[in-house]
Amino acid sequence: MQLSALYRYPLKSAQGEVLQQSSCGLLGLTGDRRWMLVERDSGRFLTQRAHPRMSQLSALYDAEGGLLLSAPGQDTLRVSIPGPDDDLRGVTLWRDTLRVPDAGDAAADWLSVFMGIAVRLVHVPEQRTRYLPAGYGENSDRVAFADGFPLLLIGQASLDDLVQRVGRPLTMQRFRPNLVVEGSAPFAEDGWKRIRIGTQTFRVLKPCTRCILTTIDPQTGERSADREPLTTLKTFRQKEGDVMFGQNLVADGEGVLEVGMPVTVLE
Incomplete structure (x- = not known):
């Protein structure tokens, strides 16, 4: 497995940018959602x-x-x-x-x-900056203006599986991840607790709860009339009323991430 994409969102809910390399620490990718x-x-x-x-x-x-x-x-x-x-x-x-x-x-x-x-x-x-939501992470963990956690990871195979179910192309940017991993099975990230990217380790804290934002086309700003992909996600990714897609992470220590780095599941 390898890190196949890096995304940063300097302004919360505005357009993201594609990075080849980024420093990463307590608050996630440097400059993300500040x-x-x-x-x-x-x-x-x-x-x-x-x-x-x-x-x-x-x-x-x-x-x-x-x-x-x-x-x-x-x-x-x-x-x-x-x-x-x-x-x-x-x-x-x-x-x-x-x-x-x-x-x-x-x-x-x-x-x-x-x-x-x-x-x-x-x-x-x-x-x-803020503490993480109660019950998650450690006392030293912090987050800037992201909804609750400093990093979001999605497996490329998970998106590919969803695209096949929906029946039309969907860009990864629609789901606003920071980290994309290639080479894993669809939704393999659901079972990860700790991973290493390059030499930096990360704790996987919880699945990411998805909302109406996923129905907005990032290229046009228009909502899909059929509420896709949320409609399809609800058919197989809903748990106790919440729709899950991707995993929230925190970094242990400081490091530098670069597209192409190997990804290893530690736990």
Whole structure:
């Protein structure tokens, strides 16, 4: 087995980027989901679940470490990373409430035009990250703005199996993984507890619960009228009311991942 793809999502629920190599540590791939959009007044987080338009929003890091925002019909905007204690804003992400730096009015105005509602852009420095959901991982494990866990892994064979069942092509980006593994049997990752990629080890904590976001085409931002692939997933991947696809992981220590590295199941 080998690592066949790496994906990073600098801004939660915006477009992802394909990487050949990335450092990886406590918070997953370096720079992954460190930025987030929130409602201006409530501070509640925004995602494609309610705002499919976010699938057309690009947010990529530049050489200086800032964020480059681009979207159809708008000029590119560069946003600097705010200091860890600058202009702290209260935000809500699922059941978590935290105070994180706001990225300023220029970014907020640019994004509010694109979204069509009043929003703010926030960044989470390492010292303000969250604990994992209760009952998972160790006390030292942390997560940035991902829903609950720093890494998501999907086996390529699992997607291939799903595509065959659905009967039409589906891109891996639709499921927003960080790590894709090639050479395993379909859904083999369900049985993994600990793996090694290259020289770095990872703990597999739980299956990933899937939602309506999987029905949004990342290329067009449109939802599938037949609610695929969620409809098909429900027929064979549903457990206690939740639909599972992929596995959530945490990294042990720091390392560097590169596409093509061998993947070994340790437990």
